[in-house]
Amino acid sequence: MNNEYDKNEKEYDVCLLLEGTYPFVSGGVSSWIHNLIKGMPELTFTAICILATSKEKAEYKYEVPDNFVDLKVIYLHDPIDNKKSPFKSISKKNIQKMRKFHYSLDKYDIGFMTEIVDLFREDKYPLSELMHGKKAWDLLVERYKPDMNKESFIDYFWTYRFTHLPIFKMLPLELPKARVYHTISTGYAGLLGVIARVTTGRPLLLTEHGIYVKERKIEISQAEWIYHKKDERFRVDSKLGAIQTFWIRMFEQLGKICYDYSSEIYTLYEGNKQLEILEGADPAKIKIIPNGISLDNFLGLKPEDHDYKGQTEFAIGFVGRVVPIKDVKTFLRACKIVALKVEKFKVYIMGPTEEDEEYYEECLNLVKLLHIEDVIEFTGKVKVTDYLPKLDAIVLTSISEAQPLVIMEANCAGVPAVASDVGSCRELIEGRTVADKALGPSGIVTKVADPIGTGEAILTILQKPVLRKKMSLAGIERVKTFYKESDLNETYLKIYHKYMKMEDLE
Structure with missing residues (x-):
């Protein structure tokens, strides 16, 4: 594993990886994060929070504790710069690596993850090349399988762009230096955790309140903005369309990657644990820690x-x-x-x-x-x-x-x-x-x-x-x-201390 630490860079005890939550959204998970930070004043916390777009006004919904500092925000769907870049285009060798990575994910084989993270961080391809370059386009067409695919290519194209642009944005991201990385979901935040684990060698912890993949499946199956081909009889059909399946499969893959790279996985109750196992998590990694209140x-x-x-x-x-x-x-x-x-x-x-x-x-x-x-x-x-x-x-x-x-x-x-x-x-x-x-x-x-x-x-x-x-x-x-909230905080404090003391993991 690479280790990108600069000895002079500021180091935090815990870096939280958040998606659409604290401190910009109030509610259950955000309150849990706020109380966790507030309950451990002896530790320093920072965070990366993933939001949809900078067009939406993001305001703090909490008075953050003094030990929560240097928050960084990533906007998933802000437009990219389409101007010509001075960087070289993607080489045939690296396109082949991307091709292998995609086909590995199709089989839920995440062994290629370290190589793909290194590829993006070493070559630092501009987003314009990844989204508009000729070689990237050829790979997209190949993945579509035009000789056998009956679904709309336009819908496939925009689905690919909408799902992959956030990934391309995050792969080369410079992460804060921390002794422990803690993601509060799988999905895009979980991917950031995997990147941190690969590039720094430090432990990654995952806490799932709701099972991210399950919640996305519910949203995607109900979403009217995702194209779903209907037949002429307009009958009710419980089957998901190809584009909906594309979305769900991507989140399943991101979830599996996060599970595999996490040192430990924490969830709230037995039912969640069983769902995580069904989605590919190692049962030996999962521990149940119920929430608490003051x-x-x-x-x-x-x-x-x-x-x-x-x-x-x-x-x-x-x-x-x-x-x-x-x-x-x-x-x-x-x-x-x-x-x-x-x-x-x-x-x-x-x-x-x-x-x-x-x-x-x-x-x-x-x-x-x-x-x-x-x-x-x-x-x-x-x-x-x-x-x-x-x-x-x-x-x-x-x-x-x-x-x-x-x-x-x-x-x-x-x-x-x-x-x-x-x-x-x-x-x-x-x-x-x-x-x-x-x-x-x-x-x-x-x-x-x-x-x-x-x-x-x-x-x-x-x-x-x-x-x-x-x-x-x-x-x-x-x-x-x-x-009791005090019991919850004591449990997590012990976990943080355990992993903060670990040497870089091999």
């Missing part, structure tokens, strides 16, 4: 001796971005079911609405269609601690989650949860270990996209005060025993 922020928000009997006015909350993956529409339909049986009923949907404005408008229209305008309030981003004391239940209807902080926060505050059976929601509500399960449920788990089941679960909690009391106490005890 107890001081949530304990006591609702008094443990609160009497629920005789209550006639109720309030529930939904915490999350108003986007399709959170399935807000199922939640709204469930709220209609509850509103038909509970006279005094208020719902707070707490989270940003600007991320997918079209979906937000659809939700507003659904509220009107269901005639629940007086029940529903979209609050935008708020401090959850201001609302938890007046809530009788928290509801999640997501179609994909990892280990949602909102359930832990609600548990800690003594607020029962209703959640779809995704990610670790069942573990958070019903318990993970024998001792955890013995505490009893702190809410109710429902099926995905099930408004009737969700509505009935909410009604069960609201209409059974003795059960709600038991769930409240179980949630408080569960978080106090198994999900």
